[in-house]
Amino acid sequence: MTNFRKNARKLPVIVCIAIIIFGAIDLSAVTQSQNDAATPPAFNQLAHDIFKQLVEINTTDSVGNVTTAAEAMAKRLRDAGFADKDVIVAGPNERKKNVVARFHGSGKRKPILFIGHLDVVEARREDWTTDPFQFVERDGFFYGRGTDDMKAGDALLLTTFIRLRKEGYVPDRDLILALTADEEGGNFNGVEWLLKEHRDWVDAEYCINLDGGEFEKQNGKRLQAAMQGSEKVYADYQLESLNPGGHSSEPVRDNAIYHLAGALTRLRDYDFPVKVNEITQNYFARTAEISPGDSSADLKAVAKNPPDPAAVARLSREPYYNTLLRTTCVATMLSGGHAPNALPQTARANVNCRIFPGDEPEEVRRTLERVAADSKVSVTLVPQLGADGKPVPTVTVPPSALLPEVVKAMEKTLNETYPGVPLVATMSAGASDGKFTRIAGIPTFGIACMFFELGDNRAHGKDERIGVQDFYDGVNFTYKLTRALSSPN
Numbered sequence: 001m002t003n004f005r006k007n008a009r010k011l012p013v014i015v016c017i018a019i020i021i022f023g024a025i026d027l028s029a030v031t032q033s034q035n036d037a038a039t040p041p042a043f044n045q046l047a048h049d050i051f052k053q054l055v056e057i058n059t060t061d062s063v064g065n066v067t068t069a070a071e072a073m074a075k076r077l078r079d080a081g082f083a084d085k086d087v088i089v090a091g092p093n094e095r096k097k098n099v100v101a102r103f104h105g106s107g108k109r110k111p112i113l114f115i116g117h118l119d120v121v122e123a124r125r126e127d128w129t130t131d132p133f134q135f136v137e138r139d140g141f142f143y144g145r146g147t148d149d150m151k152a153g154d155a156l157l158l159t160t161f162i163r164l165r166k167e168g169y170v171p172d173r174d175l176i177l178a179l180t181a182d183e184e185g186g187n188f189n190g191v192e193w194l195l196k197e198h199r200d201w202v203d204a205e206y207c208i209n210l211d212g213g214e215f216e217k218q219n220g221k222r223l224q225a226a227m228q229g230s231e232k233v234y235a236d237y238q239l240e241s242l243n244p245g246g247h248s249s250e251p252v253r254d255n256a257i258y259h260l261a262g263a264l265t266r267l268r269d270y271d272f273p274v275k276v277n278e279i280t281q282n283y284f285a286r287t288a289e290i291s292p293g294d295s296s297a298d299l300k301a302v303a304k305n306p307p308d309p310a311a312v313a314r315l316s317r318e319p320y321y322n323t324l325l326r327t328t329c330v331a332t333m334l335s336g337g338h339a340p341n342a343l344p345q346t347a348r349a350n351v352n353c354r355i356f357p358g359d360e361p362e363e364v365r366r367t368l369e370r371v372a373a374d375s376k377v378s379v380t381l382v383p384q385l386g387a388d389g390k391p392v393p394t395v396t397v398p399p400s401a402l403l404p405e406v407v408k409a410m411e412k413t414l415n416e417t418y419p420g421v422p423l424v425a426t427m428s429a430g431a432s433d434g435k436f437t438r439i440a441g442i443p444t445f446g447i448a449c450m451f452f453e454l455g456d457n458r459a460h461g462k463d464e465r466i467g468v469q470d471f472y473d474g475v476n477f478t479y480k481l482t483r484a485l486s487s488p489n
């Protein structure tokens, strides 16, 4: 996901857990009661080793291999006792395969699908303090490409499935795990491919996506646990100005670069109309309860329908709140001109938009055209390519209504693990594979199962990291939540 979290800066210090070496422990000896105990050390060690193994397998689109990671996780599942028929490694491309595993239950209820992506964005060694593809533990943090986005989540899921297997757990429904390719880019998105080619492998009552719904903490204080029920839609538009050009020694005002620059400046100063939905209203209302004075009043006023315009104006100054209140569009790339001594014949800009659910991409295109306000600047939607390389329509995705059984299980697990931490429904500005499951009619909830320090978001950036204690707390939370969602009683 193109992760997005509020900005507030202060960094905590965390103590590491003493860890027992995994190989020396016979898993079948684990007998501790499941619900109230923290994670048995053996499973923390397992989680650590899976996390390390994943981070050290390069799964970038350029030179990496997602299939290697999928095969490695499949082997761990088979070694833990999953039958061969219940662990599948498959995909439309040799380097971009996915692993799908099924944990059989009593069938009393329809299955749940858990998803996470195995690929990571590019990382340049020279930009990092450590090797991005080496798992480094330092000063209470785990460093490496994908530690935040989202190999920690993959490790939490795999550890949970293996632990439940080892404990002989019988859920009242099948639990399906899909760890997939090309969420971050590339042409072989695994979730899209599975839903299109093998719906029966992954069909479920609803989906839990660990690539979204980050739990937030600030200065080490846990603020809220998120349940992402909606996400904005990613869309790129090209703004282009064409011109006959000429010799630069005879300049004229009618210049492709000037037309484009004018249009972009007008876009800079434009705000799309305010929008709210059930999820964002819930978010603002709950966040108001834990926010100080003035911002609490504004958050309350914005949670109303229609939201209070003055409060909207004030909150929109905060980029995070602004993106929850409307569609946003921003210039991200620029190109123009063909020679330093020639008047430009072409000037182009990429404008990246995050479309609020319910706004249509074509409507956004028309708005951009209106704001550009220049007949010499054309605005076109940049088509997104599907797994087969063919353009796929850019569609906005309806929010997933908050399913009571998921809210109940989340609140039960939160009470057990972090009493007093509120559950808040969120909408992500970033896009995730939840888009594909929602479009396929599977209600989807982003639940990262882990706390992230606000202001320390290094996803897609250099020296990406997550807190060591946050990771182990996540191992415990994921296990407990999975049981709460699938317990027979």
Ligand SMILES: [Zn+2]
Pocket: 001, 002, 117, 149, 150, 183, 211
């Ligand atoms: Zn991601």
